[in-house]
Amino acid sequence: MIELSFIIINYNTKNITADCINSININKTLTNINYEIILVDNDSTDGSIKYFTENKYENVIFIKNKKNEGFGKANNIGVKNSNGKYMVLLNSDTIVDQTDFKLLIGKISNEESIGVLSAKILNKDKSIQSIGFDFPSIENEVKLNLLFWNFNFIKKFRYKNYKNKGLFRTEWVSGCFMIIRKLDYKEVGGFDEDIFMYAEDVDLCYRLYKKNKYSFVMDETSIYHLHGQSGNKKRIKLNQLLKRKENYYYVIRKNNILSPFNLFLIKLTYIFNAIVVVTGKKLKNITG
Template identity: 30%
Template sequence: MKLSIIIVNYNTYTLTKQTIDSVLEKKLPFEYEIMLVDNASMDDSMTRLQEDYKEIIIQGLLNITLNDANLGFAKANNIGMRKSKGEYLLLLNSDTYVVEECLEKCMAYIEKDKQIGALGCKVILPDGTLDHACKRGFPTPRTSFYYFLKLHKRDKVKYGLYDALHLDENEVGEVDCLMGAFMLMPRYVLDQVGLLDEDFFMYGEDIDLCYRIKEGGYKIMYYPEASIIHYKGGSSKKRRTKVIYDFHNAMWIFYKKHYIKTYSLWINSLVYVGIWTKYALEIGKNAMKSSGNKSVQDTKIQQNESV
């Protein structure tokens, strides 16, 4: 088995089906399998998906795991990877669409260089712009400071480390990290550095894995000659408050794991306060937005009742 594609589903029937179909409709020149892991979806998505793909499930092309609880992105992906058989493993988000020849091009490129520990393609948003998270730098205090002050608008090469702006979006090259929406990795690399860190529930696990892959002496490659479309959202839109917490908590988990011993108590304290102040601001902004939406809905109801 050449390639195992790991997809995690959580209440996203339409998006997940689109992602699977975007793979199945291609005539790939190598043997592959799709490992679909469901995180205890509360809708009927898995009942429908099992019915849609019953023939290829019987054939063994699609393997399904049904978790009893929402275990998070990292743990669910790890379950799929442990059950898989491929020489190469691809983490693929359930809200993506695989563009023509993407998988063939990525496999051909990564197989040429045994020093590549992870490869990511160009990730395009529905409006045609680049999803900047598909190539980025590690979030050190310095790079994060530059990013939040928007200094990259003044000099993208000097200050654009956070989004790896030194590398053009159409240029093949090494970066610090990729996004978990599309990460292609050799199994022998993961055998050496380990799978996703399950301390991360959602967000941050991809950055952490890239960090460990680079520590293991391997390259992280951005390969824009292949691409996917990222519809971004899916299950995360349904739990906005928890998503905000998971994002900021992931930032702190990553910092504690990799940087806290490197920097002074003063810097560590500043980072901690900065992360959780930003969290509080995002929660406040979200609450105001929800309140505004409710006011609009109440107004519409009143208007309808008066008619």
């Protein structure tokens, strides 16, 4: 009987996806846990399909999509083809060789109110990248967009003296690492396939929240997320930043999280944030 199904989406990230798979297969806490790895390729053009077809990685089931279906739909395809009781939704640019899956599975199996369980998400330099987030609100968006609450240079101060709390509840967790019961995932319909990429994690956590299934973080174990390496590496322009946020606004409207007027206000705060970010990068490039 399969207990864990790791779902990984690959799109032109052959090498880091291979590193992610290897980090699962060498994880010592999985020694006595039956698991499978569902690798879903979104029609990559970097030689990934040939590579993963010819190189038979241990415990991997390889699914090849005929087109780029987007992150959410590809995960739904992976879950549909899985056999595990628990799904581990994992970005291709994560490393989990030191993650304590025995601890995490013990927590979620003993607490029915856990809808999604995550761990402490670390940057490559071991600094904290995320330990959960708040649902959209005016207060939260002011912190994020006007006070740059989620920028690395701010987070280094926020988490400077951070001490582990064990298992604690948050409002939503990053889609780069989620553990969820397959039954709960299916109960809410999985990821919204109208979202191609970005904000599908907020939406999933909110829909589970409405079903009294909450998001938790277990910070006594962690993963590494090599943030941005599975996405577009080109220089981001202002219109790209603004467009990226559209899915976030869609989630807010869809779930009636904020009033139309408050949604308008948070859009203004994000426009300010995006202008500052793009201007700052341009100035950095000019000054070298």
